[in-house]
Structures are given as C-alpha cells and as structure tokens.
Amino acid sequence: MRYGRATALAGATVLVAALTACGGGDDDGGDGDAGKTLNVLISANTQYPEEFQAWQKSISDKFKAQTGAEVKFETFASANDELTKIQTSVVSGSGPDVYAVGTTFTPTAYSTGAFVKLGDDEWKKIGGKEKFVPATLGISGPDEQNQVGVPWVSRPFVMAYNTELLKAAGIDKPAATWDELTAQAKQLTTGDQYGLAIAYKDNFDPWKFVWGMSIQAGDPLVDGKTAKLQDPAVQKAYQTYFGWLTNDKVVDPAAIGWTNPQAVAAFAKGKTGYFALTTATAINSLDQGAVKGKWAFTLLPTVPPGATSRPGNGVEAASILSGDNLLVADYSKNKDLAFEYVKLVTDQDQQLDYYKKFGNLPANAAALQSLQSDPKLAPLTEAAKKSVATPFTGAWADIQLALTNVVVQSLPDLAKGPIPAATLDTRIADAQKKAQSSLDRAK
Incomplete structure (x- = not known):
C-alpha cells in the first residue's frame, strides 16, 4: 500500500519542491550541538498540566546534559490543531523537528512524504526495533519497509x-x-x-x-x-x-x-x-x-x-490501536539530535517514569514487562491484544x-x-x- 506525498493535505500539491528547497543537512552531533534548540510538538496534557510542565523541564535538562542542546516544546490541544500544524509545517517546510502524533494521525503524516522513513540506521540510533512492544509497531507505516512512526506510548481503551x-x-x-x-x-x-x-x-x-x-x-x-x-x-x-x-x-x-x-x-x-x-x-x-x-x-x-x-x-x-508515535521531520536540520531525543524518551527508565506520572503504558518492551505483576493492568493488556488499527489511509x-x-x-x-x-x-x-x-x- 503506497501513498502520494500530498494526498491527505489540501493545497499541498507542491510539497516535494518545498521540502527539497527548505530542508537542511543533518547536524554533526556531539559538541557541535551546544546552543542548538530541538523543537518538539506534543499534545497538551489537560489532566495533569503542572506535572506535564515539570516533565518537560526534566526531559529538557536530561537532553541538555547529554547533548548540550535545548528542547523547546510546543503543544496542540485538539485533533484540528494537530492536523493544522502538520499541514502548515509540511507546506512551509519548517516547524517542529519531532512530532508526537496520535496513532490515528500517523497515516496522514505518512502520506505527506514529509517525515523520515525508518531504515536500519535510524532504528539502530534509537536502540533497535526489538526495543519496542511488537503490537505498538502496528501503525508505524503501511508495511515494515515503509515506517515513519516510532512508538512512544500505548493507550488501549x-x-x-x-x-x-x-x-x-x-x-x-x-x-x-x-x-x-x-x-x-x-x-x-x-x-x-x-x-x-x-x-x-x-x-x-x-x-x-x-x-x-x-x-x-x-x-x-x-x-x-x-x-x-x-x-x-x-x-x-x-x-x-x-x-x-x-x-x-x-x-x-x-x-x-x-x-x-x-x-x-x-x-x-x-x-x-x-x-x-x-x-x-x-x-x-x-x-x-x-x-x-x-x-x-x-x-x-x-x-x-x-x-x-x-x-x-x-x-x-476492544479498542483502537492507540497511543502516540514520534516522527522526525524530513526538513529538519537537526535529524541526529531528533533521534537522540527519540532514543531518550523511549528508553526503559524514561518510559517507566512517564507511566508513573501520567499512566500512559510504555511502548518499550522491557518497561512494559516490568509492569506485568500489577493486577489492575490486566484488562489493559488484554485490550491491547484485542486492539484493531484504524485504516491506514492519509x-x-x-x-x-x-x-x-x-x-x-x-x-x-x-x-x-x-x-x-x-x-x-x-x-x-x-x-x-x-x-x-x-x-x-x-x-
């Protein structure tokens, strides 16, 4: 199953040219990242707003300690906001470096052709595909050879x-x-x-x-x-x-x-x-x-x-195949930094910390395995197994x-x-x- 670059976004018929013109080269990583800023788009957490703000600061501090670069978070509050941000950023060829999008929006993002396809090198940068619960990869792309979404958290209903x-x-x-x-x-x-x-x-x-x-x-x-x-x-x-x-x-x-x-x-x-x-x-x-x-x-x-x-x-x-995927913008001039951020927030310790703070189940296989002894999570585990992906169409x-x-x-x-x-x-x-x-x- 394949999709054209601009199929899902009205008015985005010149995306290929726009992205080619606006996209920059990768950064070098390491010491050269000091003073840089990585822009991350993420859904607002209206249930735990103060805790969410504290988590953002904590992640930014950890990321700066590792890379020397800052993380700047931008939030969206609704599905309309989410779609609009994808549309405007894709057409302009500028915007967030990393997008945390709901799984049901991943097909639309994929259809733009504006996000990095995950090959062996990309998966290796974040710890390998085996790092993740297999079911969470079910809507990362239309098939295993064409994936753009890295599982971040799982939310079976x-x-x-x-x-x-x-x-x-x-x-x-x-x-x-x-x-x-x-x-x-x-x-x-x-x-x-x-x-x-x-x-x-x-x-x-x-x-x-x-x-x-x-x-x-x-x-x-x-x-x-x-x-x-x-x-x-x-x-x-x-x-x-x-x-x-x-x-x-x-x-x-x-x-x-x-x-x-x-x-x-x-x-x-x-x-x-x-x-x-x-x-x-x-x-x-x-x-x-x-x-x-x-x-x-x-x-x-x-x-x-x-x-x-x-x-x-x-x-x-029993549920949609639900959660959030992390996508790296193809226009980003900070792709190496972007994948370092993705690796950080999908590592076991950070996944467990995020679960304890907000209740989102880990997409990290080892982190989820460590929670299996909690009896109240059994229905969630069953719901995850009986989850069905929404249609993969832009x-x-x-x-x-x-x-x-x-x-x-x-x-x-x-x-x-x-x-x-x-x-x-x-x-x-x-x-x-x-x-x-x-x-x-x-x-």
Missing part, C-alpha cells in the same frame, strides 16, 4: 467501573455487550447517581465509540477507497451514544459540556457506575478521588448495539474529524431531547461526503 455501586445494584459482572451496558446503567441510575460518565464535548472521544460499535457490527467505515459512514451500523452507533443521555437518561446532563478529564473527575467522586472510555492515564486521578479502592478496569463491550453476539463479519475490537484524519463533527453539531440539540432521525441522517450524510472527498484526494 477500557472502561472503569465502581465495584461498590455495581455490587449494591446486584450486578455480578461488568457488561460485555453495549445493550448490557445500557441496561446496567439504568439499574445504576438513581437520584444523583448515574450509570455512565461520558465526555460528549471531548475533542478525541466521540468518534471512538462510533468506530468501535460500527466495526463490531461489520462496517469498517472505510472499504478500500469507499467511505461507508451511511451504513445503518453507524446510525445505530450514534443513536446509542446520544441515547444514553436523551432517551435512557443514564448520564448526567452536565456531560454535554464535559471533556475527558471532567468525566474522569465526575466518576472519581464515587457517584457513577461506569466511566465508559478511559485508559491507564486515569489511574492517578481515580486513586486520589472518593472512588479510591472501589474501582476496576474492564474491557469495553465487543458486541454491537442491538445484538447479543457479533455478526459473522463483525470484528472483536484520509483517516479527515474521516475521524468528520465523525466527531456529527457530535459537535449535535451538542446544542442534546439538551432539548432526542435528535430527530432526519437531522442525524443529514449530519451523517455530510460526514460521508467529506470522508469520501478525502479518500478521493488520497487515491
């Missing part, structure tokens, strides 16, 4: 549930299907207690529900060069997702305005049965809340809404934004009640049009 509330409601085990989850959430909803915590306003969460439910029902959303967002499974997914709030009333109405950290905080207060989309990053928050000692992780349901078992063409997708970033935009457009309506089927159909049709247009550009 799971649910958190309140063990005390489930027991009090007579629920013996967590839900394994989406319909069971809805039914249990109804049992758990009473007074000021709710069955589910959902982050409807989050920049990254909504599309993952729709993708998971749809692929479990047999619709991959992308079939070759065809978008399938108007499949009935997609409509059913949105109806289920919105219905928890508007029909089933198992979600706090305030959730219309919640981002993921706000949903974590709500669950941590101990008055919610399930937090339906989270990762190990929530551990610190949960252990500092009223729910401490009363929560556990479990797999997200793997049977689509309206069914008691997966159809024959359904996929047991159009995917646009597609996930289109899926999220259906929710963004619907937020004002949710406070009024159920969204009319015709309205939802119109919004999905618009998402389909945008998805297909992006796929057509990516051919």
Whole structure:
C-alpha cells in the first residue's frame, strides 16, 4: 500500500519542491550541538498540566546534559490543531523537528512524504526495533519497509467501573455487550447517581465509540477507497451514544459540556457506575478521588448495539490501536539530535517514569514487562491484544474529524431531547461526503 506525498493535505500539491528547497543537512552531533534548540510538538496534557510542565523541564535538562542542546516544546490541544500544524509545517517546510502524533494521525503524516522513513540506521540510533512492544509497531507505516512512526506510548481503551455501586445494584459482572451496558446503567441510575460518565464535548472521544460499535457490527467505515459512514451500523452507533443521555437518561446532563478529564473527575467522586472510555492515564486521578479502592478496569463491550453476539463479519475490537508515535521531520536540520531525543524518551527508565506520572503504558518492551505483576493492568493488556488499527489511509484524519463533527453539531440539540432521525441522517450524510472527498484526494 503506497501513498502520494500530498494526498491527505489540501493545497499541498507542491510539497516535494518545498521540502527539497527548505530542508537542511543533518547536524554533526556531539559538541557541535551546544546552543542548538530541538523543537518538539506534543499534545497538551489537560489532566495533569503542572506535572506535564515539570516533565518537560526534566526531559529538557536530561537532553541538555547529554547533548548540550535545548528542547523547546510546543503543544496542540485538539485533533484540528494537530492536523493544522502538520499541514502548515509540511507546506512551509519548517516547524517542529519531532512530532508526537496520535496513532490515528500517523497515516496522514505518512502520506505527506514529509517525515523520515525508518531504515536500519535510524532504528539502530534509537536502540533497535526489538526495543519496542511488537503490537505498538502496528501503525508505524503501511508495511515494515515503509515506517515513519516510532512508538512512544500505548493507550488501549477500557472502561472503569465502581465495584461498590455495581455490587449494591446486584450486578455480578461488568457488561460485555453495549445493550448490557445500557441496561446496567439504568439499574445504576438513581437520584444523583448515574450509570455512565461520558465526555460528549471531548475533542478525541466521540468518534471512538462510533468506530468501535460500527466495526463490531461489520462496517469498517472505510472499504478500500469507499467511505461507508451511511451504513445503518453507524446510525445505530450514534443513536446509542446520544441515547444514553436523551432517551435512557443514564448520564448526567452536565456531560454535554464535559471533556475527558471532567468525566474522569465526575466518576472519581464515587457517584457513577461506569466511566465508559478511559485508559491507564486515569489511574492517578481515580486513586486520589472518593472512588479510591472501589474501582476496576474492564474491557469495553465487543458486541454491537442491538445484538447479543457479533455478526459473522463483525470484528472483536476492544479498542483502537492507540497511543502516540514520534516522527522526525524530513526538513529538519537537526535529524541526529531528533533521534537522540527519540532514543531518550523511549528508553526503559524514561518510559517507566512517564507511566508513573501520567499512566500512559510504555511502548518499550522491557518497561512494559516490568509492569506485568500489577493486577489492575490486566484488562489493559488484554485490550491491547484485542486492539484493531484504524485504516491506514492519509484520509483517516479527515474521516475521524468528520465523525466527531456529527457530535459537535449535535451538542446544542442534546439538551432539548432526542435528535430527530432526519437531522442525524443529514449530519451523517455530510460526514460521508467529506470522508469520501478525502479518500478521493488520497487515491
């Protein structure tokens, strides 16, 4: 599977020339790096902002001690910001030296041709491909010979549930299907207690529900060069997702305005049965809340809404293949420094330190192995094994934004009640049009 240099980015048809003109040679490394600055783009951490700032300073200090060079971090706060930064930097041929991008954005980044392809020399610089958990390499590129993404952290998605509330409601085990989850959430909803915590306003969460439910029902959303967002499974997914709030009333109405950290905080207060989309990053928050000692992780349901078992063409997708990859810009004049940074933050000690601070699972194989004795991580390990990669197409970033935009457009309506089927159909049709247009550009 191959992709053209500018297939995913509108207006980027002259990337090859731009990158050739603007790209510089590698630095020499060593003493010549004193006084240089390496620019790194990374997602903002709104859940632990002060700790994240302290981590950036710590890494910068370690990097300076090793190389003599400074690290300057730049952050993005949403998927739109992430895509815009890639677009503008690629077209201009200048910008960050290293990008920490979500795994689902790696295909879009790859399609630009603007990032260093990882050959034997590049992998050797950072400690070898065997340094990493094999599954985390699953979306580094379209195949093993064409990889641009170095796994940094892994974030398989799971649910958190309140063990005390489930027991009090007579629920013996967590839900394994989406319909069971809805039914249990109804049992758990009473007074000021709710069955589910959902982050409807989050920049990254909504599309993952729709993708998971749809692929479990047999619709991959992308079939070759065809978008399938108007499949009935997609409509059913949105109806289920919105219905928890508007029909089933198992979600706090305030959730219309919640981002993921706000949903974590709500669950941590101990008055919610399930937090339906989270990762190990929530551990610190949960252990500092009223729910401490009363929560556990479990797999997200793997049977689509309206069914008691997966159809024959359904996929047991417990999570997207999720995490962050590190990419080195081909235009960078500091490629050697960039790979020294990548090596530093993917080494075992730094990976374990990052996990302890923020809960992101290591992509470093030795670091992850050292955590295997922690029983609360078992569902995360299982989710990682049952994770499914999103389609490796340069159009995917646009597609996930289109899926999220259906929710963004619907937020004002949710406070009024159920969204009319015709309205939802119109919004999905618009998402389909945008998805297909992006796929057509990516051919």
